[in-house]
Amino acid sequence: MVGNPNVGKTSLLNALTGGNFSVGNFPGVTVEKKEGVATINGKKFIFVDLPGIYSFETESLDEKVTRDYLIKEKPDMVLNIVNALNLERNLYLTLQLTEFEIPMIVVLNMIDEAEKEGISIDAKKLSKILGTPVVKTSAVREQGIDELKREILKGGRIPKSFSGSLEEIVRMAENIAKEVVKVEKVDRVIEEVLDEVFMDTHLGIPIFLSIMWMMFVFTYSVAEPFTELLGSLFDFLATYIASFDGWLFSMLGDGVVAGVGSVLSFIPNIAFLFLFLSLLELSGYMPRAVFLVDGFMSRFGLNGRSVISLIMGFGCNVPAILATRSIEDGKVRIATTLVNPFMSCSARLPIYVLFAGMFFPENGSVVIMSLYLIGVVIALISALILRKTLLEGESEFIMELPPYMLPNPKELWLMTWVRTKHFIEKAGTVILGMSIVVWYITNYPGGSIETSYAAMLGKALQPVFSPMGWSWELVLALITGFAAKEVVVATISVLNVDVASVMTPHQAFAYMLFTLLYMPCVATIAAIRAEIGTRWAVFAVSFSFLVAYVISLIATGVGLWF
Amino acid sequence: MTLLPLSALREGQGGRVVAINGGRGCTVRLMSMGIVPGKKVQIAGRRGGAVLVSLDGTKFVIGRGLAMKVIVDAGKEG
Structure with missing residues (x-):
């Protein structure tokens, strides 16, 4: 399972394995490794949740762990978990993943949230462009999990190759997103209110x-x-x-x-x-x-x-x-x-x-x-x-604000x-x-x-x-x-x-x-x-x-x- | 056209990213997170140090040092 941070990978792991997963470390490093087992139609599958990353370009430890795992452990299949709320940016990683030539399934997670915000994604078109199955899920609500399991049984497909420099990847992602995403703007009321309160000048x-x-x-x-x-x-x-x-x-x-x-x-x-x-x-x-x-x-x-x-x-x-x-x-x-x-x-x-x-x-x-x-x-x-x-x-940093979540018990x-x-x-x-x-x-x-x-x-x-x-x-x-x-x-x-x-x-x-x-x-x-x-x-x-x-x-x- | 570093924008002010004025390392880091020339960004908040930047419905906290390297076109109002 590969994806950006905060796309609901752990929730999906929980939904796929029925809660049968454990937390440990990757060998030699202190990057957390979550691993779970599920039996689908009598076949045993082991799911490994790799660290959340944005690309393979910045050479951070998380990226190195992910790259090494994909190359050395040769997984049978990659589940690329994508945040449906922000397909374009998530596609950078998806397109870079095509270079590994491992059978892949693209999982459009948080689809319910996206639909609430007036975002609709043409999964069929996206599947055609990428050359891999595309499944819509909401891991938190356990929607789309059965369909995902059916696709997992089929084994995924090796994607078309989209290699290129980061600049080229960014342009490709923009074009793909333009073709498959439709947005009618609706505001995220609860998120906004919570942000207003938690980061207020006086109340924060x-x-x-x-x-x-x-x-x-x-x-x-x-x-x-x-x-x-x-x-x-x-x-x-x-x-x-x-x-x-x-x-x-x-x-x-x-x-x-x-x-x-x-x-x-x-x-x-x-x-x-x-x-x-x-x-x-x-x-x-x-x-x-x-x-x-x-x-x-x-x-x-x-x-x-x-x-x-x-x-x-x-x-x-x-x-x-x-x-x-x-x-x-x-x-x-x-x-x-x-x-x-x-x-x-x-x-x-x-x-x-x-x-x-x-x-x-x-x-x-x-x-x-x-x-x-x-x-x-x-x-x-x-x-x-x-x-x-x-x-x-002088100091430099950047971090994404993840959506608020009721933690999985x-x-x-x-x-x-x-x-x-x-x-x-x-x-x-x-x-x-x-x-x-x-x-x-x-x-x-x-x-x-x-x-x-x-x-x-x-x-x-x-x-x-x-x-x-x-x-x-x-x-x-x-x-x-x-x-x-x-x-x-x-x-x-x-x-x-x-x-x-x-x-x-x-x-x-x-x-x-x-x-x-x-x-x-x-x-x-x-x-x-x-x-x-x-x-x-x-x-x-x-x-x-x-x-x-x-x-x-x-x-x-x-x-x-x- | 008014070119400004992202760190100089007021709260609520928006603009379009024109360039990232830094080394390969920080360019790649910003681009991987979607801060790419051509994108519309808006300052959702600022508190002394870091700025809160909203882009395509996602919010980022960007440290002052890094925000100074993102050049935006703040349009006429800037």
């Missing part, structure tokens, strides 16, 4: 901020009962297992279950956050937000496109950094990548939830929101500094699940390993924490943080948190520290600030290195550590006045 930004606020309430308050339930379940398990004699039970109970469990119990928070982010992406709101905030972002040397990556950073910095690939401008892209770790990822949420719940029980939401805001402010100021110094230059669920699963897998591997290491260094050689290796390490490094007055246990948690920020909570839990007795609320706030800002986790550093090189990765680590140290020192100092 308040709406954007309310949506962001809803996201925080949703992930923190709504998920809380689930989080508490899971937390007490793991507590009970850990205590029960550790009550047996022997080092193995001690390791399993106090190390593995307590450590991994304390992180896994935050899965409801993280799943709710991903659910909300996926909803924003799939509904079509995100690009409107891009336009809305571009003026603001460009003051800090970024552009509207950076906002998607930065917002995704609230989920996890790793995919967020990979999402900077959609930023065409090299320097903006590097700046967006470097400041991304200041966007507070979901792994840091457990830390805030723990400390805010303990020290600020009355206004936990406000404290957590303020941490997120401080992260954003520091990210923007850093971006401005970078763009004024190391990364000077299946797709929404899959996206949320894939992202949450990634988090669970991390908890299952990195955090499992770290929990065992932490358990070991806290129990050996002496048998008690006070005489353990961990105590030695924490105490050795504690002087660095003595201006903030953090105990060595807290320092140790920061060190282990380098592997993954979730481990900070796991370490505190394994160490069995009564946090409330070793620090004051303002120290706790400074500590939360430090965990927000200090060096990115190993996975994020790896992503930065992969995307923009080792030198920038080293820069990111030292820069963020410096910022974290200075800011939390200031916070400690300011806190003392109260």
Whole structure:
């Protein structure tokens, strides 16, 4: 399945396979691959949804993935999904696809929307011109799917060849569209009204901020009962297992279950956050937000496109950094990548939830929101500094506004699940390993924490943080948190520290600030290195550590006045 | 005939694309999305940085830097 972005490819995949599809990645790259299976008249078909692209000319990663798939995997048939609302522009890709000489079916999707707008398309004529079957569908309403299945059984046809330069393709598409499309102008009322409201000079930004606020309430308050339930379940398990004699039970109970469990119990928070982010992406709101905030972002040397990556950073910095690939401008892209770790990822949420719940029980939401805001402010100021110094230059971008859509529940669920699963897998591997290491260094050689290796390490490094007055246990948690920020909570839990007795609320706030800002986790550093090189990765680590140290020192100092 | 960069048009003002004044990379990117000489475009909104451009019923957000490279004929009223 090949087509432009926003033509309803996923809805069509859903309609063809009856919802039997999964989401993964193409080998070696982080471009999403959706694949589904359908049985039509006893024959098994595998459908692969290739990334949405506009042409084969700009050499973007999505285009490369699509081209490689068509050449190397030699699919039996190409379903070229075309947006009937805008046939002419969609034909650029169709005409370029004819070069591959693969049997093809052209699918005129969203035909119901097109007809509502007074657009009629002569499918027979188009089929004659292109030399392939042309089928009209509305994937969302499941119209035309049976006819499409009949054509799929027939195997499609190799199209006539329309090769040429992009300029020639554009002219050919114009001529074809003139012959087969008739338009009686009718206005898109609902789209226009929604656009007017969401991108209004006065209403747009308040709406954007309310949506962001809803996201925080949703992930923190709504998920809380689930989080508490899971937390007490793991507590009970850990205590029960550790009550047996022997080092193995001690390791399993106090190390593995307590450590991994304390992180896994935050899965409801993280799943709710991903659910909300996926909803924003799939509904079509995100690009409107891009336009809305571009003026603001460009003051800090970024552009509207950076906002998607930065917002995704609230989920996890790793995919967020990979999402900077959609930023065409090299320097903006590097700046967006470097400041991304200041966007507070979901792994840091457990830390805030723990400390805010303990020290600020009355206004936990406000404290957590303020941490997120401080992260954003520091990210923007850093971006401005970078763009004024190391990364000077003007920025360029273009993006299409997709139609508003009520997201397909299946797709929404899959996206949320894939992202949450990634988090669970991390908890299952990195955090499992770290929990065992932490358990070991806290129990050996002496048998008690006070005489353990961990105590030695924490105490050795504690002087660095003595201006903030953090105990060595807290320092140790920061060190282990380098592997993954979730481990900070796991370490505190394994160490069995009564946090409330070793620090004051303002120290706790400074500590939360430090965990927000200090060096990115190993996975994020790896992503930065992969995307923009080792030198920038080293820069990111030292820069963020410096910022974290200075800011939390200031916070400690300011806190003392109260 | 009044030739202007797309970025200089007011909200609501329309024009016809005359040329794309940039390198191969940005020309191809704009053309692949249908911003081709001869097309009618209209500014549907602007907010400091990017412009919102409406073309054949589709809307695009175009960054200021790129919008400066699209030359349009704004007609008499420009």
